Amino acid sequence: MSRIILHRITSPSRFLQSNTTCTQRYFSCTQLKNEEHRYKGRNGMIAFDPIAGTRDFLPKQMNERNWLFSKMRESARKFGFQEYDVPILEPEDLYKRKGGEEISQQMYCFEDGSGQRVSLRPEMTPSLARMVLGQGASLIMPIKYFSIPQCWRYETMTKGRRREHYQLNLDIWGSKGICAEAELIACMCDLFTSLGLTSSDIVISINNRKILQYLMNSMGVPEQLHSSVFIAIDKFDKIGADEVTSLLNEIGISQETSKKIISFSEIRNIKELHSHMGSDHELVVEIENLFHLCSCYGVESFIEFNASIVRGLSYYSGTIFEAYARDRVPPRALCGGGRYDNILTMYGAANDIPACGFGLGDVMMLEILREKKLVPESVINEPAAKSVVIPMNESLRGEAAQVVTLLRKQGTAADVYVGRVNKLKNALNFADRVGAERVIMIMPDEWANGSVVVKYLRRKEQFEVRLQDLITFDPNDLEK
Amino acid sequence: MSRIILHRITSPSRFLQSNTTCTQRYFSCTQLKNEEHRYKGRNGMIAFDPIAGTRDFLPKQMNERNWLFSKMRESARKFGFQEYDVPILEPEDLYKRKGGEEISQQMYCFEDGSGQRVSLRPEMTPSLARMVLGQGASLIMPIKYFSIPQCWRYETMTKGRRREHYQLNLDIWGSKGICAEAELIACMCDLFTSLGLTSSDIVISINNRKILQYLMNSMGVPEQLHSSVFIAIDKFDKIGADEVTSLLNEIGISQETSKKIISFSEIRNIKELHSHMGSDHELVVEIENLFHLCSCYGVESFIEFNASIVRGLSYYSGTIFEAYARDRVPPRALCGGGRYDNILTMYGAANDIPACGFGLGDVMMLEILREKKLVPESVINEPAAKSVVIPMNESLRGEAAQVVTLLRKQGTAADVYVGRVNKLKNALNFADRVGAERVIMIMPDEWANGSVVVKYLRRKEQFEVRLQDLITFDPNDLEK
Numbered sequence: 023m024s025r026i027i028l029h030r031i032t033s034p035s036r037f038l039q040s041n042t043t044c045t046q047r048y049f050s051c052t053q054l055k056n057e058e059h060r061y062k063g064r065n066g067m068i069a070f071d072p073i074a075g076t077r078d079f080l081p082k083q084m085n086e087r088n089w090l091f092s093k094m095r096e097s098a099r100k101f102g103f104q105e106y107d108v109p110i111l112e113p114e115d116l117y118k119r120k121g122g123e124e125i126s127q128q129m130y131c132f133e134d135g136s137g138q139r140v141s142l143r144p145e146m147t148p149s150l151a152r153m154v155l156g157q158g159a160s161l162i163m164p165i166k167y168f169s170i171p172q173c174w175r176y177e178t179m180t181k182g183r184r185r186e187h188y189q190l191n192l193d194i195w196g197s198k199g200i201c202a203e204a205e206l207i208a209c210m211c212d213l214f215t216s217l218g219l220t221s222s223d224i225v226i227s228i229n230n231r232k233i234l235q236y237l238m239n240s241m242g243v244p245e246q247l248h249s250s251v252f253i254a255i256d257k258f259d260k261i262g263a264d265e266v267t268s269l270l271n272e273i274g275i276s277q278e279t280s281k282k283i284i285s286f287s288e289i290r291n292i293k294e295l296h297s298h299m300g301s302d303h304e305l306v307v308e309i310e311n312l313f314h315l316c317s318c319y320g321v322e323s324f325i326e327f328n329a330s331i332v333r334g335l336s337y338y339s340g341t342i343f344e345a346y347a348r349d350r351v352p353p354r355a356l357c358g359g360g361r362y363d364n365i366l367t368m369y370g371a372a373n374d375i376p377a378c379g380f381g382l383g384d385v386m387m388l389e390i391l392r393e394k395k396l397v398p399e400s401v402i403n404e405p406a407a408k409s410v411v412i413p414m415n416e417s418l419r420g421e422a423a424q425v426v427t428l429l430r431k432q433g434t435a436a437d438v439y440v441g442r443v444n445k446l447k448n449a450l451n452f453a454d455r456v457g458a459e460r461v462i463m464i465m466p467d468e469w470a471n472g473s474v475v476v477k478y479l480r481r482k483e484q485f486e487v488r489l490q491d492l493i494t495f496d497p498n499d500l501e502k
Numbered sequence: 503m504s505r506i507i508l509h510r511i512t513s514p515s516r517f518l519q520s521n522t523t524c525t526q527r528y529f530s531c532t533q534l535k536n537e538e539h540r541y542k543g544r545n546g547m548i549a550f551d552p553i554a555g556t557r558d559f560l561p562k563q564m565n566e567r568n569w570l571f572s573k574m575r576e577s578a579r580k581f582g583f584q585e586y587d588v589p590i591l592e593p594e595d596l597y598k599r600k601g602g603e604e605i606s607q608q609m610y611c612f613e614d615g616s617g618q619r620v621s622l623r624p625e626m627t628p629s630l631a632r633m634v635l636g637q638g639a640s641l642i643m644p645i646k647y648f649s650i651p652q653c654w655r656y657e658t659m660t661k662g663r664r665r666e667h668y669q670l671n672l673d674i675w676g677s678k679g680i681c682a683e684a685e686l687i688a689c690m691c692d693l694f695t696s697l698g699l700t701s702s703d704i705v706i707s708i709n710n711r712k713i714l715q716y717l718m719n720s721m722g723v724p725e726q727l728h729s730s731v732f733i734a735i736d737k738f739d740k741i742g743a744d745e746v747t748s749l750l751n752e753i754g755i756s757q758e759t760s761k762k763i764i765s766f767s768e769i770r771n772i773k774e775l776h777s778h779m780g781s782d783h784e785l786v787v788e789i790e791n792l793f794h795l796c797s798c799y800g801v802e803s804f805i806e807f808n809a810s811i812v813r814g815l816s817y818y819s820g821t822i823f824e825a826y827a828r829d830r831v832p833p834r835a836l837c838g839g840g841r842y843d844n845i846l847t848m849y850g851a852a853n854d855i856p857a858c859g860f861g862l863g864d865v866m867m868l869e870i871l872r873e874k875k876l877v878p879e880s881v882i883n884e885p886a887a888k889s890v891v892i893p894m895n896e897s898l899r900g901e902a903a904q905v906v907t908l909l910r911k912q913g914t915a916a917d918v919y920v921g922r923v924n925k926l927k928n929a930l931n932f933a934d935r936v937g938a939e940r941v942i943m944i945m946p947d948e949w950a951n952g953s954v955v956v957k958y959l960r961r962k963e964q965f966e967v968r969l970q971d972l973i974t975f976d977p978n979d980l981e982k
Contacts, residue, residue, distance in 0.1 A: 065850070066850040067849060067850035068593075068595060068631075068632055068635070068849045068850060069593055069596075070632060070635045070638075072588060072592075072632075073589065073591060073592065073593060073614075073618070073620060074616075076589035076591065077589065078586070078588050078589070078633050078636070079586055079587040079588070080586055080633070080637070081584035081585060081586055081647070084584070084586050084587055085585075087587075088585065099886075099915050100910050100913065100914070100915050100916070101910065101917070102886050102890075102915055102916065102918075102936065103886070104564070104886045104936075105561060105564045105565075105568065106558070106559055106560055106561055106564050107558070107559040107564055108552060108558050108559070109552050109553065109556035109557065109558070109666060110590060110652065111553060111556065111610070111622070111654070111666075112552075112553065113548075113549055113553060115548060115549070116548055116549075130591070130612075130614065131612075132611075132612030132613075133612070134553075134610065134656060135656040136554075138553070142591070151548075152548055152549070152552075153558050153560070155547075155548070155550045156550030156551055156558070157560070158550075162931070162932075162935065163921065164919075164920050164921045166886070166917070166920075167561070172590065174591070176615040186589060186591075194920060196920075197920035197921055198922070199896070199899070199920060201899050201902075201903075201920050202920045204899075204903065205918065205920060208903070208907070212910070311899075314900055315899060315903050317900075318899075318900040318901070318903035318904050318907070319904075319907050320907060369548045370546040371547065406579075406583070406584045406646070407582040416679070419681050419684075419791075419798075420794055420797075420798040421798070423681075423684065423688070423795050423798035423799050424798050427688070427798070427799050427800060430580050430581065430692070433580065434580070435579050435580055435581075436581075436582065437582030437646070438582075438681070438685065439644075440644050440646075440674060440677035440681050440682045440685060441643065441644045441676060441677055442679070451642070452644065455642065456582065456584075
């Protein structure tokens, strides 16, 4: 693999400077200008940033991620999908058989200690197929599985391109019927809805590989040109009709056929299909059935037929679909999937199992949710503790431990200040930073009296409360 | 890295055989005898098993893992720890600086597309240190962070050795006081307790690196022999006094000093420390303070002083501790950690931040919980859906979609059968497999009447229920 020149928008990194306070600031900032420093650091220091195209999740970002993942899990479980997981490391062979050159060139592959070629998974479907094969007879079909794996691709760094992302994967194996695709799409819409997105925000564009193939054949496009034509059609929404026509001509498609392909690619509803295929062609009937089922699920406003949807990966064999944010120009899929009935024989199995599924990445999803201000502030700034117990001096640490244990026994998140207690201000700042509603101060005289001092940070009020009343104490009761 | 011969206990793997039923069995089994087949497959097929030393998580195993992780999250959050995460891939340099040779030889290292040396993380602490450095001044101390990362080591395959495991990491940065260690230990005990483990099952052995160093100096052991002596002491509980003596003699420790080291290594309570160090030595006072705090947290029955605890990693600088299952012979730590105040200067920083933390792996933990039958059956076999809707023929798919949507809108997990509906038995078996309590059958005549047929699988009863009553329908009401 050749060296790739990296272009990256880098945020300022920090170097360390001398400072002695334990609970306060430690560092000041300078700029890291060189990509290599993300790996090797500088001046004898390690590199501070995660490697290019990857992310650290500090608590606020982790809260956001946990919120998104919990919404994903909720929708998947509500629809009867069961969670699974597989190792992030797989034999390289698993990907060589399927994805074609494009994927293997972008993979994180290496040789392990036993000389075997392994790879960080670029996607989840091959692992699921491997697992299904491995379970053999013990796995009775149909199955509905989901997972939220992290997937890795070695990509050149441009804006928005990442080397890792998390991806919700929903798959149904063992169902030939279009009802499986409908379940997937309905579940995807349930997720969008639960995240606050409506059909004014999102459109799911649907097509069928078999329809594309049927039309290529009926237009007399030679078999060996199909995939090149598909690649051109795939760009329709991004580059427009004229540029697609040039691409088709370059491939060797006649002007007349190109016109037909363009006219077909412009189709955005099923009715128009009738003039190309007839209204009773089984592929037309099937896709109309899918639209009917989607309306029974109440998600018809989310979907449209789109003849220019192709999806790059070679294993799709029937229905294909992609979800887009309607207001994004140029359009970029935030989710994609379809039917892949032939994957097991591609892996050398004697028989196939019908299957369909989709993947929905976290990066684009969060970008859209943030833009539309749909990630609740309360999620990002979720308090780490409701109460923080502060001993007024080191000899009261044991008493603080007793009080915080009392609170935790109630099941609520409570913390005890572990910094130096010589400055109350630092402890109060800590309580404020973790979002605590109140601090409970252990003071020598009050403790001797069997009491603690409860200070409400936002209300700026404080009360002396007897220890046995602490659990039930509510300052609002006093006002009544 | 030299090739390593692998010894592995292998479970039978399966090859594919011809079979045509879509919703039934697909495969029969043969044995894979060769490790290489875990990577390369055979007869043109891909390998079915995950690579050696790694795990697939099918839904039952995933339920178990999710249960364990949710208990971990619950305890950590109750104690005010905030979750974070970092990429599984880090610069190799991050580990070379710290872990010493042992770790880097066992790492999954490789060169990425830009020629940089990267590694799958073998442990979490270096990444946390990198992140803390990267945040610089914006991260105000103290912080209490937790994470449940997957960590990778390339190990020779023996029973119980794995190449990946998940590890709960709890860390407190910015506190010099022993109260930080007490918080960590109390949180660990909270987790054990919430999992059903008591102090009859688990012991947390505590020691201090500085005590070990003080005694080495007082016995006149030369500085350059300290680490070799520590390695010998570390084996005390596994190989016994005689063999440790031989090891010490091999290193060049005199018979007399060896005796003293052995006698010291046998200490299992703090009082005995007094005769070696005096009762008012600051290190003795500190560890007594730790034991006092633990009793304030109510976890004193879990802990013991153990002078033979060393912990291999070179970055520990003070308190060290390990948790063991009391009934395991030979003992194997299921959790370990301690204070590592000097990690930032080891990475080239101008100043350190006091820090302590521990890691607790999922593999040993689950092994113990399974042995003690503490993983609830209801967790492993958690139903994927409460109800399964079954259309009696293909033309009722839309009606089935409406009914299942109705149920899901209530927030309960409900499924619709997506297999072929020509055999009711297959659909009922499916409902049974996913643990459903009832099936809701959409039948042509009843549907025309505005009704569905609700069949309770365990009770073997069925009822015709009007659609508008379905949500509130409860067969127990009929008996009253």
